[in-house]
Each structure stands twice: as C-alpha cells, then as structure tokens.
Amino acid sequence: MSKGLPKRSEDYAGWYNELVKKADLAENSPVRGCMVIKPYGYSIWEKIQSGLDKMFKDTGHTNAYFPLFIPKSYLSKEADHVEGFAKECAVVTHYRLKNDENGKGIVVDPEARLEEELIVRPTSETVIWSTYKNWIQSYRDLPLLINQWANVVRWEMRTRLFLRTAEFLWQEGHTAHATREEAVEETIRMMNVYAEFAEQHMAMPVLKGVKTESERFAGAVDTYCIEALMQDGRALQAGTSHFLGQNFAKAFDVKFATQEGSLEYVWGTSWGASTRLVGGLIMAHSDDNGLVLPPRLAPIQVVIVPIMKGKGMEPEMLEMANKILNALREKGITVKFDDRDTHKPGWKFAEYELKGVPVRLALGPRDVEQGTIEIARRDTLTKETVSAEGIEKRVKDLLDEIQNNIYQKALKFREDSTHEANSLEEFTEILENKGGFVKAHWDGTAETEAKIKEMTKATIRCIPIDNTLEEGKCILTGKPSKQKVIFAKAY
RNA sequence: CGGGAUGUAGCGCAGCCCGGUAGCGCGCCUCGUUCGGGACGAGGAGGCCGCAGGUUCAAAUCCUGUCAUCCCGACCA
Numbered sequence: 001m002s003k004g005l006p007k008r009s010e011d012y013a014g015w016y017n018e019l020v021k022k023a024d025l026a027e028n029s030p031v032r033g034c035m036v037i038k039p040y041g042y043s044i045w046e047k048i049q050s051g052l053d054k055m056f057k058d059t060g061h062t063n064a065y066f067p068l069f070i071p072k073s074y075l076s077k078e079a080d081h082v083e084g085f086a087k088e089c090a091v092v093t094h095y096r097l098k099n100d101e102n103g104k105g106i107v108v109d110p111e112a113r114l115e116e117e118l119i120v121r122p123t124s125e126t127v128i129w130s131t132y133k134n135w136i137q138s139y140r141d142l143p144l145l146i147n148q149w150a151n152v153v154r155w156e157m158r159t160r161l162f163l164r165t166a167e168f169l170w171q172e173g174h175t176a177h178a179t180r181e182e183a184v185e186e187t188i189r190m191m192n193v194y195a196e197f198a199e200q201h202m203a204m205p206v207l208k209g210v211k212t213e214s215e216r217f218a219g220a221v222d223t224y225c226i227e228a229l230m231q232d233g234r235a236l237q238a239g240t241s242h243f244l245g246q247n248f249a250k251a252f253d254v255k256f257a258t259q260e261g262s263l264e265y266v267w268g269t270s271w272g273a274s275t276r277l278v279g280g281l282i283m284a285h286s287d288d289n290g291l292v293l294p295p296r297l298a299p300i301q302v303v304i305v306p307i308m309k310g311k312g313m314e315p316e317m318l319e320m321a322n323k324i325l326n327a328l329r330e331k332g333i334t335v336k337f338d339d340r341d342t343h344k345p346g347w348k349f350a351e352y353e354l355k356g357v358p359v360r361l362a363l364g365p366r367d368v369e370q371g372t373i374e375i376a377r378r379d380t381l382t383k384e385t386v387s388a389e390g391i392e393k394r395v396k397d398l399l400d401e402i403q404n405n406i407y408q409k410a411l412k413f414r415e416d417s418t419h420e421a422n423s424l425e426e427f428t429e430i431l432e433n434k435g436g437f438v439k440a441h442w443d444g445t446a447e448t449e450a451k452i453k454e455m456t457k458a459t460i461r462c463i464p465i466d467n468t469l470e471e472g473k474c475i476l477t478g479k480p481s482k483q484k485v486i487f488a489k490a491y
Numbered sequence: 492c493g494g495g496a497u498g499u500a501g502c503g504c505a506g507c508c509c510g511g512u513a514g515c516g517c518g519c520c521u522c523g524u525u526c527g528g529g530a531c532g533a534g535g536a537g538g539c540c541g542c543a544g545g546u547u548c549a550a551a552u553c554c555u556g557u558c559a560u561c562c563c564g565a566c567c568a
Contacts (some may be wrong), residue, residue, distance in 0.1 A: 013561090028560095032559090032560080034537075084567095087566070087567090088566080088567070123568095132515050148568095152568095154567070154568080156566080156567060157492095157562095157566060157567080158562095158566090158567090159566085163568090164567070164568075168568075170568080217568095225568095236568095237568060238568090239568090240568070273568085274568055275568095276568055305527095307526065308526055309525095309526070309527095310526090343525085343526095343529090344525080344526050344528090344529075345526060345527065345528075346526080346527085346528040346529050346530080347526095347528085347529045347530090348528095348529085349527095349528050349529075350528070350529045351529080353528095362527065362528095364527055365524095365527090366527075367527095374527075427551065491568090
C-alpha cells in the first residue's frame, strides 16, 4: 500500500534507499557521502545510544571525549594501523580563508598553511594512546576503561545511508590493562555486550566470532565481531571488539610499573558500534509496507488514532483517548496521540506503518459507544477490536510479544539461510541461488580466502566462538582443515 | 581511478530526434464536502530547463566545454 516503495523481492537496494528517505530517517547532504540524520532517524540512534551506554557503564566504563583532529604524525606510529587507514583520511591543511582578490568569492589563504597537517579522525586509537601514556604510570592506574561517543570520517568511495557514509556517528571504547588475559577478557566481554544488545534490544540475532587476518582491524592482534544476516542474504558486521595486544602501547610507549617494580607495556582493547546499526535494524525486520521496529528501540511504541465524524472530535472520545494515553504512559510506554484533523485516519494508518510504530490503537464513535478499541500490530499487520478496559496491560504484553516475535522471525530466517558446503561447486551454488551464511572448511590461509573472494564475492565473516572442531578438507585447496568457518557476501 | 547513464517546480518525470519562449503526476496554499485503510470538487502559488560559451531572427531542444549526481567495478564499520 505504501506509495512508491519498491518491493524487497524486486529491488532490495532500491527498497532500502527509498525506505530510509520515506520513513524520514535520513537524507543525503550537499557533501557527497555524508548524511543528514532526520529527527525520527536520530531518535532511533538515541535509543541505541542510551541502551549501549547503560551497558558500558554497567561494565565499569566511563565516557570521555578526545579531539576530532589528530596530528598527521600520530597515525604513522603504528605500522599496520597507518596502512589500514591512510587511504581514506580527510586532511586539514589550512586554517583560514580570505576574500578572493579577483572578487570571486572566498578562497583558501595560502599564507595560512598548517605547520603539521591534521587528519580528521578515522578512529581514535592514536590520539588516545598518546594521551594514555601520560595517564598510566603504575599498575594502580589500571585497568583504564574509557568510552567515547563521537563522529569519525572515512573517505569512502561508495556510500549508502547508514550502512556506509563518509562521516558516521559511533562509540569507541579504549581500554588498557595490566595483563594479556585481562585484555582478552575485556575484548570478549564487549563482544558479548554487543551481541546481547543486538539480540535483546534490536531483536537481531548475531553470530559471535573472530575475524581472519585479512578482515582484522588494522593494528589489532585479534578482532572479535558480531555478524548479522540481512533479509537479502547478505551479512552485516554489526559491532567489533579488538584485542590490541601491546601494539599501541609499544607505538606510543605506554608502560606501567608492576607490583614487583618492573616496567611493562600495557595491554589494550578497542571496540565500536556505529550508526550502521540503524541500517542493520532496518534491513533485519522491515517489509514492503515500511519499517518494522522492535518496541525497545521504537521512538513511538504506540500511536492512538482517533476516527472523527462530522465536525471534529466528540468530547467523550477525547476523554476516552486521554484516559488510555495516561494509563499507557503510567506503564512507561511511549505513546503518541495523533489528533491532527489535517489528515484522514487511513492516511495516518499508512504513515505509521511506514514508520514502523509497533502498535496502533484506533478509536472511533463506535468504540466510544461500546467501550471498545481497535488494536493493530505492525509486525503481523493484524488487528482486532477489544474491550478498552485494561487496554494498558494488553498493550504492554503485546509490545513484549512483538519484540519476541520479530526476534524469532529473524532467527528463523537466519537458520533457514545458513547452509553447509562440502565442495566448491556446492559453495558456489548456494551463494548464487540462496545467499546467506555458508559454513565451509578452509585451509586457514589468506591466499585461499582471497581466491574464494575473487571467485564468489564471498568473504569469511568469522570463525565462530565455540565452533565445533571437525576434521575436513578446504573446499578450494583440499588441504586439511580443523573447522568450518562462516562465509557470506557482506555489506 | 576505469565503464555506463542522468541533470527541466519541493519530489518523480515528459518535452529534446524534427529549435518558435515549458508541461504532467505527487506534494504545497485557499474554500467546501469528507474522515473505521493513503478522500473528492473548485480555485491558486511555484521553474533565468546544472553552469559557461557558441550556432541562429529565435535554444530546454543543435554544437563545444565544464561541473555535479547516480549506477556497475577496484577499497571499506
């Protein structure tokens, strides 16, 4: 029914792009690759932020803020890190503009060249570790558990709203520890935080795993990740947690005095999740009618639409609506009463469906007369007329049910879209016809991974945590393999 | 950076081949009737046709250049 929204089955990419715009989540900016996040889209991000932020605080982290600009020389201190990010950095070279002498507007003042050029952070490891050097002297200063909410810039070639933009919002945690074990534990803990958030809040099932060398974060020893599966059968990395070993400590000379009096490099982690999660949320659940939002992240959980007859709203109807409104609010439910007389009910129904509001209540003269109300759920598109008595309890339960239902639906989709391949032919066939996650044996080399990528476009998304070990042969080289890994075409 | 396409009203498009001074749908504004799944009628506002040159009596239309955007590849959360 939604006007002009392409069907997922016919044009998935077009469906996504249109949905983001039509549901008022975001739009393109005058600057290529950047986006304007509109109020409704930003509200979802705020929900993500507050949910994650609480989990970070609950695990002992505190927020801080480090600067947007990083001296160019910092980036080059960690060899792998610079190699990973150098190609996509925005660089600030001047600090002043002036009026053009030929009267053609404004130009960069060539006199105002910076002594040392600044890069706009693509991530903050370097500036943070250079700061940690001063903050950490003794084992008493550890662990240092810090997170920051910030924007970062990575000059991407091809961008898509939320999924990949040149500037994006994220959080990045940066921690320092006395021992390797403690840092690894932290890395895994934060991966689990992301997984729990994705599943409990976003209703998006994820695989937890470790990245292969070629997919690893530049500068990390190990990258842990959560991988979600989108409805078109492509994988989305939804959060990463890196064990940095002592790489950054060595690059920035961050040492601490141990209890025994020796001087040692600290062990680091970093972990991040971005506005990409909003893209994942959209692609995980939404349908041809528009967004489907999990109640825990929906900016509006319930909308009440009055059906007006004749001149406007009857006082009785208004009274009933307000009663329900208050009862719902007392239950902690976010509810909107849309009493605008500038739009017809049918228009509003379609609008809130497009925007993914989980529950809609419609209230008309008939209901006022009979003490009933129409309750409709977004996830199943079903509706029924029920007694208005105790509606708040019913809505509360329904929100929980919807949250659970869309998770189960996404989980079933992932299970149905996960296949095993025992040969290259089988592997290719699955990717071409079904998509999704493909479990297959791999000989453990980057060369083989690269060849498979070249042939099929699929990459190793992760080596699952707690993977079952089983002897087998690599689907490409036939060399021995100890376990199957997860392949997929990815965003 | 290669290959392809497109720039005309807020959005989506037609007009261009065959030059004659701009049109359709949606949206917007006013009034009225409507309101239980994107209402209807009547009236109205809005565009130096991406930009710069050229050809011509005359250019959205032909020619040259330029800029921008989108799609497909190489890179990536």
